[in-house]
Amino acid sequence: MSELREKSAKLLEKYIENVNLRNHCYHVEACMKFYAEKSGEDTERWGTAGMLHDLDWEKFPDTHPNTAVPILEEAGFDMAFIDAILGHAYPERTNVPRETQMAKYLFACDEITGLVHAYSLMKEGGLDNLEPKGVIKKMKDKAFARNVNRDDIRKGAEEIGLELDEHVQNVINAMKKAKI
Ligand SMILES: [Fe+2]
Ligand SMILES: [Fe+2]
Numbered sequence: 001m002s003e004l005r006e007k008s009a010k011l012l013e014k015y016i017e018n019v020n021l022r023n024h025c026y027h028v029e030a031c032m033k034f035y036a037e038k039s040g041e042d043t044e045r046w047g048t049a050g051m052l053h054d055l056d057w058e059k060f061p062d063t064h065p066n067t068a069v070p071i072l073e074e075a076g077f078d079m080a081f082i083d084a085i086l087g088h089a090y091p092e093r094t095n096v097p098r099e100t101q102m103a104k105y106l107f108a109c110d111e112i113t114g115l116v117h118a119y120s121l122m123k124e125g126g127l128d129n130l131e132p133k134g135v136i137k138k139m140k141d142k143a144f145a146r147n148v149n150r151d152d153i154r155k156g157a158e159e160i161g162l163e164l165d166e167h168v169q170n171v172i173n174a175m176k177k178a179k180i
Contacts, residue, residue, distance in 0.1 A: 021054060027114075032106060034170060052072065064093075083100070101160075111156065115139065130172050136168060
């Protein structure tokens with residue numbers, strides 16, 4: 001394990017006790033690494049942004065992700081990294097636009113991993129039995145995983161220039177590979 005990942009995992013464990021939330025962070029990490037590799041970007045850096053994007057959510061839900069800024073600064077992360085994390089929140093929270101590719105992908109990977117994971121839990125065979133078509137159909141069921149924002153899922157795919165089914169397939173593959 002690299003130094004950066006080790007440091008980040010320690011931070012995550014310090015601030016997040018809820019196992020489900022930790023796993024969500026690891027799912028987003030897996031997807032970010034997948035896309036970094038695909039785009040020839042820094043997999044460690046993108047993965048870490050995914051891992052730490054909800055760092056302050058459990059302790060400071062009302063001010064997330066702004067409360068994470070001093071923690072990330074203190075840990076030595078640069079402003080572009082922090083801006084990518086700020087960019088995944090609603091504009092009225094942070095008002096930081098998603099300018100970098102890393103920021104766009106982070107936003108695109110956040111909500112969809114939650115939906116895919118929730119669906120994999122109720123489907124026999126789990127992730128191995130998921131297909132984009134089924135996931136997209138399930139998105140239309142409003143009662144299912146109701147805290148997952150469907151508009152953000154569509155917007156996220158649009159921002160990275162992918163059709164939703166291709167994006168969902170990538171997310172399924174990345175999560176399968178990560179085995180979390
Ligand atoms: Fe968040
Ligand atoms: Fe998240």
